[in-house]
């Protein structure tokens with residue numbers, strides 16, 4: 001079976017490599033020539049554990065190909081996945097320009113029955129727009145070629161993308177015919193051999209499922225951050241509360257970690273887009289609006305704690321551990337670290353940061369507005385405080401002795417609640433975390 005995947009970003013490249021791994025012939029297409037040239041030369045454009053090996057193995061075995069031109073493979077493939085970006089527009093809506101570009105290229109070049117499957121996160125109603133674009137192109141060509149559209153939102157997480165794709169909790173597919181259903185079943189069966197958890201539905205419901213899933217997860221996080229802030233005021237411990245409620249199977253224990261707010265390329269933009277869809281239909285999404293408001297405030301909580309602990313921040317030196325929006329990725333889109341850095345710089349502090357993989361991305365965004373350290377202890381030299389923003393594993397058991405020796409101050413602000421307050425008190429640190 002042959003397929004094409006348009007858009008070779010996190011989703012496109014991971015999906016492409018995983019489909020190739022189960023024996024499907026995959027062509028990954030991107031308009032970014034440099035990206036494609038690099039991939040052809042064996043350079044992976046993103047940091048994602050295991051992706052390097054998976055891509056190179058499948059390229060070597062001849063099942064994974066790269067091109068800038070969808071036309072080249074269109075006559076041979078049964079399915080085209082569209083996995084291009086859907087960034088937020090100024091009004092918060094999802095910008096569909098790339099998605100509709102793909103639809104036009106598809107319509108301009110198909111010559112036989114092909115299914116265009118949207119993997120990008122797109123608002124309800126997008127598949128109708130995609131269909132209209134394809135039909136317009138076909139009309140211009142004076143041709144009537146059979147085609148179908150389908151929706152197959154992606155639920156992978158950065159940092160665990162391959163595992164999420166290879167063994168998904170479920171696969172959601174919106175389709176309009178039995179023929180499309182059979183093709184999609186063939187594609188996904190290898191990933192769900194023992195338990196076929198593919199949920200077929202209409203396209204509008206599939207599109208909505210993706211926004212509902214991300215918004216529900218964002219809601220859990222903002223809810224726990226709200227509870228954490230209240231815990232601090234009433235003298236409770238949010239970690240205990242998390243354990244206490246997470247053991248109720250109706251609630252479950254995932255995505256209940258309080259911290260310095262959610263970031264990334266998806267929760268912030270998808271929450272905004274859902275609010276916008278509500279507005280377009282004259283409906284106020286009250287819960288989701290509150291989720292966003294809580295998160296905006298939470299993203300600067302580490303700054304507020306540093307200020308409370310240090311008073312005037314002018315001339316202070318702050319060591320920052322972690323820059324990425326979460327561990328195991330170099331992605332800094334909407335990272336809470338960016339908000340804290342801006343506020344610290346505005347207040348006249350110096351920031352010295354370290355992240356195991358996101359430093360090049362930080363340099364691209366921030367240039368020399370902050371200093372970059374060689375390792376986590378290097379950030380601490382002469383620092384008045386350490387701010388932990390991303391819970392990378394290697395930050396979990398620091399040498400408190402070394403920190404004492406090199407730091408000027410003794411303040412640790414832990415934005416991810418990874419340290420034990422009793423241990424830090426014993427070690428002579430002034431420790432501030434979230435929700436305790």
Ligand SMILES: NC(=O)C1=CN([C@@H]2O[C@H](COP(=O)(O)OP(=O)(O)OC[C@H]3O[C@@H](n4cnc5c(N)ncnc54)[C@H](O)[C@@H]3O)[C@@H](O)[C@H]2O)C=CC1
Nearest residue numbers: 007008009010011030031032084085086098101120121154
């Ligand atoms: N990043 C993630 O973890 C997840 C993302 N999503 C959704 O998947 C979609 C893609 O996200 P990412 O992979 O993060 O995006 P990305 O920004 O990493 O990659 C998108 C790629 O599409 C390419 N592109 C744009 N227009 C094109 C065109 N006309 N033809 C060919 N290539 C084109 C770009 O050059 C870029 O390489 C978004 O809608 C996102 O919301 C869904 C689940 C997880």
Ligand SMILES: O=C(O)[C@H]1O[C@H](OP(=O)(O)OP(=O)(O)OC[C@H]2O[C@@H](n3ccc(=O)[nH]c3=O)[C@H](O)[C@@H]2O)[C@H](O)[C@@H](O)[C@@H]1O
Nearest residue numbers: 154155156157158255256257259261262263264266325326
């Ligand atoms: O649509 C998407 O792109 C993806 O968005 C998220 O995945 P991702 O953004 O990669 O990362 P998550 O692990 O969900 O973390 C998002 C943010 O929430 C924060 N978070 C997560 C969990 C938690 O308990 N508390 C918390 O603050 C993380 O630190 C991070 O900043 C979803 O988890 C994926 O299912 C979805 O496919």
